[in-house]
Amino acid sequence: MFLLHREYINWPQWHDKLSEVDERANTQSRITIWMTCSLFYSMMMAPCINRMKEATIGTNVSKWGNAGKTGICMQGGGLLLETVADLQKGQFKRISGNRNRFCNVGVWNFFSHPNYLGEMVFWVGTFLGGVACNNTMSDWSISIAGLLFILTVMKGACDSLDSKHIKNYGHDEEYLGFRKKRCFVGPVPSILQRRRKLSNVQQYNLPIK
Numbered sequence: 001m002f003l004l005h006r007e008y009i010n011w012p013q014w015h016d017k018l019s020e021v022d023e024r025a026n027t028q029s030r031i032t033i034w035m036t037c038s039l040f041y042s043m044m045m046a047p048c049i050n051r052m053k054e055a056t057i058g059t060n061v062s063k064w065g066n067a068g069k070t071g072i073c074m075q076g077g078g079l080l081l082e083t084v085a086d087l088q089k090g091q092f093k094r095i096s097g098n099r100n101r102f103c104n105v106g107v108w109n110f111f112s113h114p115n116y117l118g119e120m121v122f123w124v125g126t127f128l129g130g131v132a133c134n135n136t137m138s139d140w141s142i143s144i145a146g147l148l149f150i151l152t153v154m155k156g157a158c159d160s161l162d163s164k165h166i167k168n169y170g171h172d173e174e175y176l177g178f179r180k181k182r183c184f185v186g187p188v189p190s191i192l193q194r195r196r197k198l199s200n201v202q203q204y205n206l207p208i209k
Helices: 002-010 012-024 027-044 046-057 065-094 114-129 137-169 173-181 190-204
Strands: none
Touching: 002 012, 002 065, 027 046, 027 137, 046 114, 046 137, 065 114, 114 137, 137 173
């Protein structure tokens, strides 16, 4: 619902960009992407499948344990965080003059990528929710592979966005100050801020201030 609203209502220009990409893609590349994503999403959903199998044909339908209960809580918390983050950013970008500004309201004032953080928390919770139902080495292997896949994808997306933000907002003192004090998981301890600043200078050739 959020993606459709963003593409067709809140940000029509994004729909135009997607249409251009879709026109350039050939049938073979589309099939490859579809098959790859289908495979890995099935692996990511393996904990849920194992949980449902245990509930229907297993001998211990109440086999949750602390890990499973923690996973359910993480799923709810992660989904709530990314939903709130997407709503707040959408509202921020709709305000006149904010389309080309970095979002720093609500949860975006505490995390550099709260929507992706929520997504990662959700999938870690999904993995933990099915831990007690991994009965074979195959169950473990598939579930772990799915978790590693989505974490790798999210890490790559965050790195890509960081580079894009530096390119777009690198001249903005407010953004540079935010970047020094905030990271993916929240506020950066003051003892690490100088090291983080030097790292940004070396990685993105920012001026030392």
